[in-house]
Amino acid sequence: MRSRARMAGHAIHPMLIVFPLGLLFTAVCFDGLYFATATTNFAVAGAYTTAAGVLGGVLAAMFGWVDWFSIPGKTRAKRVGLIHGLVNGVALAVFAVSWLLRLDQVTWRPTVLSISFALGGLVLAAIGGWLGGELVERLGVGVDPDAGFDASSSLRGHRRAPAA
Template identity: 55%
Template sequence: MRSRVRAAGHAIHPILIVFPLGLLTTSVAFDVLHLITDRVSFAFTAAHLIAAGLLMGVVTAVTGWLDWWLVVPQGTRARRIGLLHGLANAVVLVLFAISWAMRLSEQDWVPQWPALVAAWLGLLVSGAGGWLGGELVERLGISVEEGAHPDASSSLSGSGLAGR
């Protein structure tokens, strides 16, 4: 089922997911570095990584929602898994938004334990959301070109995939 939200021959959603996932995961790593070293710069950086991850997460969510709405057939397992995938990742964004909001009132953006726990829970839930996304693509064939094969032409060639 070919994605409708595309650029240069590829679905945009799987291209974008690396940004919020990478930014939010890295923010947790910077929180850990802050806990180990007590350097304020790590806490400050973590807060800004969360802000960037949230912004990219919203953009990425819009592209995923459009594909879910326009491409995934009603009444299918893929539709149910896609909904769970989207809801799990919405929870991730909410947890990181809570963590970020808690840091707003702290001096130098240094997080207290509730903010850290919210971010860590967000990271855990992102693993489940990512697994569900993998299930959609790898098991259910969502956003995979019909007729895809190891010798298919470039997506930039403009030719179809027919003819192995």
């Protein structure tokens, strides 16, 4: 099933998800560094990367929902896609709560509670990411029907097999 939201021949959703995932993982690392060193700059960096990761996740999710609505109904892909979207939506909400919990801190220091939420969000994001991999690699969602080892460039159009 070819993605509806495409740019330069590729689905937009998988191009975008690397940013929020990387930012949110990095935010947890910054928070860990803050706890290890008490360096305020790590706390501030963790807060900014959490906020950027949540905003980037919302943007990526919009393109994911565009693709989900084009999956045929009553299929395993539709069910897995729904769970994938919901799990990742909850992960973003959990990270947003983590970010909100540190706003009352003068230096945006993470608290034990905020880092607990962030770690929970990271676990949920990993589960959601695995489900996304299942959608693409097992169920073929977002994969161009002309994909193959010798397929033409996605920038030059599509090679069609001759009709039998």
